[in-house]
Amino acid sequence: MVLHWFRRDLRVADNTALSEAARRAEVVVPVFILEDALRTGPDVGAARLAFLLRSVRDLRDDLGRRGYPLIIRAGKSELELPKLAAELGAEAVFCNQRYEPYSQARDARVFNALNTAGIGFEVFKDAVVWEEREILTQAGNPYTVFTPYSKAWKARPVPPPYATLPPTTRKYPVVASAPLPLDPAELGHPLTQTVPATGSAGAGKLLDDFLAGPVFAYAEGRDFPAQRGTSRLSPHFRCGTIGIRTVLARLELARKQAGTDPGRRKGCEIFLTELIWREFYQQVLSNFPHVMKGCFRPEYDALGWSENRAHFEAWCAGQTGYPIVDAAMRCLNATGEMHNRLRMITAMFLTKDLLISWQWGERYFMQKLVDGDLGANNGGWQWSAGTGTDAAPYFRIFNPVSQGQKFDPVGDFVRQWVPELAGVDSGVIHEPWTAGIFGGGARYPRPIVDHGEQRLKCLAMFKAVRGVGG
Numbered sequence: 001m002v003l004h005w006f007r008r009d010l011r012v013a014d015n016t017a018l019s020e021a022a023r024r025a026e027v028v029v030p031v032f033i034l035e036d037a038l039r040t041g042p043d044v045g046a047a048r049l050a051f052l053l054r055s056v057r058d059l060r061d062d063l064g065r066r067g068y069p070l071i072i073r074a075g076k077s078e079l080e081l082p083k084l085a086a087e088l089g090a091e092a093v094f095c096n097q098r099y100e101p102y103s104q105a106r107d108a109r110v111f112n113a114l115n116t117a118g119i120g121f122e123v124f125k126d127a128v129v130w131e132e133r134e135i136l137t138q139a140g141n142p143y144t145v146f147t148p149y150s151k152a153w154k155a156r157p158v159p160p161p162y163a164t165l166p167p168t169t170r171k172y173p174v175v176a177s178a179p180l181p182l183d184p185a186e187l188g189h190p191l192t193q194t195v196p197a198t199g200s201a202g203a204g205k206l207l208d209d210f211l212a213g214p215v216f217a218y219a220e221g222r223d224f225p226a227q228r229g230t231s232r233l234s235p236h237f238r239c240g241t242i243g244i245r246t247v248l249a250r251l252e253l254a255r256k257q258a259g260t261d262p263g264r265r266k267g268c269e270i271f272l273t274e275l276i277w278r279e280f281y282q283q284v285l286s287n288f289p290h291v292m293k294g295c296f297r298p299e300y301d302a303l304g305w306s307e308n309r310a311h312f313e314a315w316c317a318g319q320t321g322y323p324i325v326d327a328a329m330r331c332l333n334a335t336g337e338m339h340n341r342l343r344m345i346t347a348m349f350l351t352k353d354l355l356i357s358w359q360w361g362e363r364y365f366m367q368k369l370v371d372g373d374l375g376a377n378n379g380g381w382q383w384s385a386g387t388g389t390d391a392a393p394y395f396r397i398f399n400p401v402s403q404g405q406k407f408d409p410v411g412d413f414v415r416q417w418v419p420e421l422a423g424v425d426s427g428v429i430h431e432p433w434t435a436g437i438f439g440g441g442a443r444y445p446r447p448i449v450d451h452g453e454q455r456l457k458c459l460a461m462f463k464a465v466r467g468v469g470g
């Protein structure tokens, strides 16, 4: 008998450890542990927790239809797993690899506890196609620049999806199972945001819809927040409600469907490149875990960031007076989602207009994002701040007005999230102050900083740590 310990792999299809358990053991018992860290972890966000809990419910239903009861236990994995394995007489626990340093520390404790009890523990690669030591430069070092990494990634054959867990008619021993809370408030995190459709069914529908059309226009469509031009699969990748190999196999079919049409092929190619960004940042986190605590380039730890809390709070609340920034932050606060273009705009605004550390923004995003993921979030923040591996150079500073004009040209996205500006003309919606629209009856704030002035201050701040001529 093998216990399959579900973590961020909440699906029955294309699941490495689960299919391996089904292949090697006569009896597979699925288990999920409601870890204490779900209550107390510093970065737990209510939307993400709700997404996780509901996806566990969906998984329990999927498993139930196949004849497998999902056992839920609450507490510390290193105590609960050996206890459950002993109750059932299981020989081993299987699970899929997690890459966050704190998860790996927990897994080491689980290994020790199981080992002491004479129970096996096997961990499999699942969430990524290639792990941190599998794609290296010719000199045997990890890549720190994306383009050559991506080229090396694309040069390798992609493995096919793993077999889906087969149904069973076996009678399972009845053991205690804890109730599954569906409201994150029960774990101390009241939900104030909406939550997208969960589970493998939610992921499958998003993938079907995306591959039926938007993928072919992705090269352009992915940059416009008011359009539905991206897959929205990120919370599903994070919880593992869909397997990466499944997505890649389906993308290959779409690529064939695109035929020789260069625009449609380009859409498929760029989508693949985005999926590789996810693995790139994952390997950065694994190979350079210091990024969790500071800049990838340590000289930037000396940057003299502002600690202006009023500015930070205005940014969090979507009250900066820059409409595209405010619309993006209000969307995040209400839905837990934010389009990639807007993540770059808001992150650059915090770091390069308000001159506030990327670490404050990284933490806020982790509290709010439904897809919050340590590797991708840290990578995105350090890229935007100019402190990371393959960062935008520090002197590349987005202008929030021209970004708005370019990527929300008629202002539909701003109108959706900033009702104070709903009646404002498209021509001035991204700089309403030019038409005298702010404060008073209009209720919309004046810009809290002047972009031109802050840009110069930002350049000076970076130059101060880079030295003369830097």
Ligand SMILES: Cc1cc2nc3c(=O)[nH]c(=O)nc-3n(C[C@H](O)[C@H](O)[C@H](O)COP(=O)(O)OP(=O)(O)OC[C@H]3O[C@@H](n4cnc5c(N)ncnc54)[C@H](O)[C@@H]3O)c2cc1C
Pocket (backbone or CB within 6 Å): 222, 230, 231, 232, 233, 234, 235, 237, 274, 275, 276, 277, 278, 279, 281, 338, 339, 340, 341, 343, 344, 347, 365, 369, 371, 372, 373, 374, 376, 377, 378, 379, 380, 381, 384
């Ligand atoms: C400041 C900042 C913070 C970010 N924080 C996160 C985060 O916490 N979690 C997260 O999953 N992504 C994060 N991203 C990356 C990106 O914004 C999201 O992955 C994307 O917006 C999710 O929408 P989608 O699923 O529709 O993406 P699509 O455009 O459909 O892309 C498909 C998938 O590729 C991956 N992907 C795409 N772009 C990136 C990228 N730049 N880096 C890493 N993976 C990528 C995601 O898994 C995504 O689901 C961040 C980016 C920035 C600039």
